[in-house]
Amino acid sequence: MKNIVTVDWLHERLEDPSVCVIDCRFELGNPGKGLSLYIKDHINGAFYFDLEKDMSKPREKHGGRHPLPVLERFIDKLSAAGIDAHTKVVAYDDQGGMMAARFWWLLKYLGHENVYVLDGGYSKWVEKGYPISEEIPSPSRKQFQVNIRPELLCNVDEVKNIIATKSGYLFDSRAEERYTGQKETIDHKAGHIPGAFNYFWKDCINEKNEWKSIDQLRERFQAFKQDDQIIVYCGSGVSACPNIIALDELGYNNVKLYLGSWSDWISYEDNPIAVGPQHSEIK
Known part of the structure; x- marks a missing residue:
């Protein structure tokens, strides 16, 4: 599949500097839980993006419960995560792929083609015994390139x-x-x-x-x-x-x-x- 990668695929490339992993875990109705889970443990090197703080802006009268984020802020965080035009981005959650798919769509909308969703999510990764960490990464900043679609x-x-x-x-x-x-x-x-x-x-x-x-x-x-x-x-x-x-x-x-x-x-x-x-x- 062209948009989905397996945990085995990611494990083989986890040390590849051209691969960036994004943790998108989030629980509707309990907005702080995703970040708490991330702080506790996450895939080695993963960077956290919050559905409501990063992938959306605050709700207004119209526009729905999760409007587009303020793009300048979102793009700045993508750059801070070390993502540029050559980066392969793999997003995961533990909600069946729903949150990761939102991240996938946002990057597609911004013109970044090399973005994927992790099949089976975090639970599948842990089940396979692949490495997890509580360390917060500090990647080298790159410049995310935008070509809105x-x-x-x-x-x-x-x-x-x-x-x-x-x-x-x-x-x-x-x-x-x-x-x-x-x-x-x-x-x-x-x-x-x-x-x-x-x-x-x-x-x-x-x-x-x-x-x-x-x-x-x-x-x-x-x-x-x-x-x-x-x-x-x-x-x-x-x-x-x-x-x-x-x-x-x-x-x-x-x-x-x-x-x-x-x-x-x-x-x-x-x-x-x-x-x-x-x-x-x-x-």
């Missing part, structure tokens, strides 16, 4: 246009109970964007938090053409990212993240909401 990102107006023109598809990456509106534990309104298809992000991985095979992923999305316009969303632009990785693995070339996602959509009082099971048809 705006075609990877969309906003609420583009989503409305997709709905109005039926020129593409919306994928909702949340669990079915949130998609249908049966149970909403995070946002103040339940349901989904009208016309969206439900593709729960955890269906990208197996019970061991390892990525499914290309054939299994292809079967999930076989009803769609590789050049179809696909907009992926979730609750706040985090768990949508594993689905984007899966689509990228399969060669889909017209995929955007609605970063504000459901939490942005419902911040506009006039935006319509659908509840219940999926009724949309694939053209």
Whole structure:
């Protein structure tokens, strides 16, 4: 797979100065836990990026719960981590790849191609007995190079246009109970964007938090053409990212993240909401 690397692959290259490891562990609802876990132990040489402090900026009226970070600050931290255009970046978490996938997407958005997600995450690394440490690294600073790819990102107006023109598809990456509106534990309104298809992000991985095979992923999305316009969303632009990785693995070339996602959509009082099971048809 072109976006996923194994713990064996990383272990063989852990001392390679051109490889940078990023710890993205984070627990929604307990924002300090990820950093605490990192301080306790992490993959040797890993640098920590926090979902809410580094990969997002504070929430505003619109834009969702995890808006884009202040890019100047994010880029500065990437540079401080020793990442430049030649660096191979491997991100991991212990949440099935959701947080690491958000980091992966951000680097893709900034134009950095050599970024990967660690298959199986931190638990898999520890299970294999590979080296961990409590030492905080102090890498030599490099200059992260930016080439923003705006075609990877969309906003609420583009989503409305997709709905109005039926020129593409919306994928909702949340669990079915949130998609249908049966149970909403995070946002103040339940349901989904009208016309969206439900593709729960955890269906990208197996019970061991390892990525499914290309054939299994292809079967999930076989009803769609590789050049179809696909907009992926979730609750706040985090768990949508594993689905984007899966689509990228399969060669889909017209995929955007609605970063504000459901939490942005419902911040506009006039935006319509659908509840219940999926009724949309694939053209």
